[in-house]
Amino acid sequence: MDFNSVGELLSRGAGLFAKGPVALIFVEDPVEIASTLDHHHRLGFAAVIAFAPDGIARQAGERPTHWVRHDTHARGAVTAAVNAVIAAAPPATWLYYCYNAEYLFYPFAESRSVRELLAFHAEERRDAMLTYVIDLYAPDLGRWPNAVCLEEAMLDRSGYYALGRNDPATGQPKERQLDFFGGLRWRFEEHIPKERRKIDRIALFRPQRGLRLREDHTFTIEEYNTYACPWHHNLTAAIASFRTAKALRTNPGSRHDIHGFTWHNSVRFEWHSQQLMDLGLMEPGQWF
Secondary structure (H helix, E strand, O other): OEEOOHHHHHHHOHHHHOOOOEEEEEOOOOOOHHHHHHHHHHHOOOEEEEEEOOOOOOOOOOOOOEEEEOOOOOOOHHHHHHHHHHHHOOOOOOEEEEEOOEEEEOOOOOOOOHHHHHHHHHHOOOOEEEEEEEEOEOOOOOOOOOOOOOOOOEEEOOOOEEEEEEOOOOOOEEEEEEEEEOOHHHHOHHHOOHHHOOOEEEEEEOOOOOOOEOOOOOEOOHHHHOOOOOOOOOOOEEEEEOHHHHHHHHOHHHHOOOOOOOOOOEEEOOOOHHHHHHOOOOOOOOOO
């Protein structure tokens, strides 16, 4: 089904949220739309919904996907759309959001569906899952000027770190919350606004009354922003993303200063969850 607005989606397409998980894909440009949608279909999402501005159309070979006309470039547009869905979706329905040219990975994703992942997570009394956005980039910007190449994608094997997240009201560290950094946002931080340098995103979550997504990818209910429960480690996931590389090559303030993204800690991305676990970029939890 196609919808002309988020409001129409929530009225005429409310049934799409009756059974999850539901993937919300925010399209910013024509790059790798089909591969993004196909990847999330293969993971087993019950519905995949693409939000795209006027001028971006469906692509050949695309799997059945619901399209919503939405200006994803407008200030606060993605947050507003996610919050509208949160307010309308049933509390038991898991939601996920990302952008085009981003690909969700979780432990053993090659043999377990996203439904299995979230059923296990829910049994551990968790309503949200921390994901790390791991930058991907092409090895040669002469051959791939927009920095996107699935077949030869690279990522950083090191350079990731975490800092304590303080409560602005008290100045004290928040319990089980950290700010995570690394990848291109760390190596090219002079081109990245300070408030956008973090790589953590709570991309998988269940809606509930009063919950709202903030612009910094955190939620208004603080337990949603924690990396684990108080008793043991929980599952985390990763989003392999070309988004930062694309932006650095597109923005006038950075594109002429950057001639390549590879460095001595670059490795070829294997498109396999085991590589991300081996690099410590996601956590399989206790028993999953």
